[in-house]
Amino acid sequence: AAGVIQSPRHLIKEKRETATLKCYPIPRHDTVYWYQQGPGQDPQFLISFYEKMQSDKGSIPDRFSAQQFSDYHSELNMSSLELGDSALYFCASTVRGGGAGELFFGEGSRLTVL
């Protein structure tokens, strides 16, 4: 069965560079979430999209932006990278109103900022 696909799986950047992470949700899922998990920390909600519109915003820095495209894939753009941005970034998808409430997660994109 198709799962949530994230790319790239690993990314190494220097400080002040930019990075873009991509998330391809499960087919027919209309909602995408982004989470950031730093070393030894719990996943922190960043931002979510429903039907290509931003639906909720969490602790996402102003240096980050994201969008959901017409094919429902989402991209997280990170600029002026800082060392503290090094983390595992998870994307998750679900069907809003599906009743189950479960999110299906991708395997994550590990960003290392040097």
Add this chain to the structure above:
Amino acid sequence: DQQVKQNSPSLSVQEGRISILNCDYTNSMFDYFLWYKKYPAEGPTFLISISSIKDKNEDGRFTVFLNKSAKHLSLHIVPSQPGDSAVYFCAASAVNRDDKIIFGKGTRLHILP
């Protein structure tokens, strides 16, 4: 402000015994609770959930208990197996308000041979 708390960072249980993972929450608006299991370098995988209208939900070896008055839930794994060694995240959401899911910090479960 940690709305979902897992106070035990780690837990070791003998294979075949019962594993009990605990979770407390502070937001009374939460009405849906989930447990996720996470292996290293992988995304969390959904395990089991419970709605606030229930106090127990069972799925095979996994049972989640919800005590709304105490704002406490627990995940029981019986019997524990080696493949259960992972980090377990408790999560909560207020389904009727927004879809945001708040995670706890996780509990690392070690199943001992």
